[in-house]
Amino acid sequence: MHSKQLFFTSIGLVKPFELVLEQTMSVTKDDIAKVAKLARIQIDAEQVPEITHGINEILSLVDKMQQADTTHVKPLANPHDATQRLRADEVTAINERDKLMANAPESDSGLFLVPKVIE
């Protein structure tokens, strides 16, 4: 559940063009707790030091990458050398509500039911 890979994505630090230059990055235990909460990942208190250490190791790798001179390099949003294929504006989906709703733990009158989200 808490592999480095998963954290790497969920904390959103992979945005390559907004990193602060010339500054060593690290996170504190509080950062980890906050990020875990935002990502809805439950971690036990005793795991926090280990995870903090793990993330900081990844960040030190990022620090190393920051030292590369990218002055003349355009920001890269996606590593693939390809552009998005588009589709025509056509309705291709059919109504499969009954089938899809069968997967839901609870439903009523064609609506998915979830625990009440406001008081």
Add this chain to the structure above:
Amino acid sequence: MQWETVIGLEVHVQLATQSKIFSGSANKFGAEPNTQANVVDLALPGTLPVVNTEALTLAIKFGLAIGAEICTHSVFDRKNYFYPDSPKGYQTTQMDYPIVGPGELEIELANGTKKSIRIHHAHLEEDAGKSLHEAFHGSTGIDLNRAGTPLIEIVSEPDMSGPAEAVAFAKKLHSLVTNIGITDGEMSQGSMRFDVNISIRPVGETTLGTRTETKNLNSFKFMEDAINQEVERQIEVLESGGTIAQETRLYNGDTGLSRPMRSKEEANDYRYFPCPDLLPIIIDKSTIEAIRATLPELPEAKKARFIADYQLSEYDADALSSETKLASYFETCAKTSDDAKLSANWVMGDVSGLLNKNDMHISACPISAENLGALITRIKDGSISGKIAKQVFESMWAGEGDADTIIDAKGLKQNSDEAALESMIDEVIANNPKQVENYRAAEADKRKKMTGFFVGQIMKASKGQANPGLVNKLLAKKLNG
């Protein structure tokens, strides 16, 4: 202290595509819940988004209409937050490379001067589903039909200095996006929604005050009301020595009250990052030029043309050019009747009046523009008087047929038969000797006013069908003769 208000708007516009932005589900308002939500919209594992060309085209169309630069390289990002009506756990939107760059829109102020409002950018994104909190005991119902509806979010600079300017900008924007046909603009159905950023500062101060954001206003009236309230609230807080908290507020249209969102509802840490499921969108210049060629005449240009070609007043031209369907209704009517001024009067008067009264849009008008034009032609050629025309108009509205059918069926044709009118006049003169005597004894300048009595009697005798011009002429001859 004198305060000045600074307002910026974020406007969400639902795009009028057939299908959703990332899936082939239908994009249509009012369907049974969850019947327009497929595996992509439900974010089932393993599904991937594919971008709808038309959503891009409509966004580009908007950019071209505000003179903005279109970004030939644009990127989708993920805005991460958890809420049940957003099943993916993020909204696919654009952050650093939006499709539409800076542009501007000119508004007209109450004193007639013009002001340019800068638009920071506009980006493409998907709408969320709907949460229904009321009907289900202890649960929230989720309808994902709206999830994945293509939106553009238009972000203005903080260039508006009060509710009047903000509403003028919002209306101008509404007119523009409906004119270029990128949205149906139905505000009551959420097709256009406004977030208003408001701050105040002492007059003369150049740095901006702390702003609040009032979200999801879906009428111009709510917007005006919410701004007035918020400005008043901020002045009160600052003048009593407090500070403004940067917060998101909700305005309730039913109660007319606003309150801050609870911090739990507010998750400002969205951890944006480029969406790994979508590659960068590359748009070449020739595509942009091809889209430019499809742009219809913009409202400003249409207004200028109405003034130049039809000699309409500024006011009439403004009202008739603000909406495409109304404008084309007017033009068709003016062409059919060959009388722009009368057409403008009828469209803005009787037609708009009845539409408003019945809460109807011009597209649902029971009288076609051609039929209204034909009615106006009958006034012009003297077949019916203006007064009878109103009666014919009402019958046309009620679905009794076109103007000529109704005029024939009800025998409403104006009576221009001199001999018949003369005998009616003779009868009225014979029956009212006292009034005739008074008339003849009166000074010449008073006589004109006294004619009204006789005209009235003759119109009554003719059931309103006597040709008024002819009656006046014949009557003057007889009374003075």
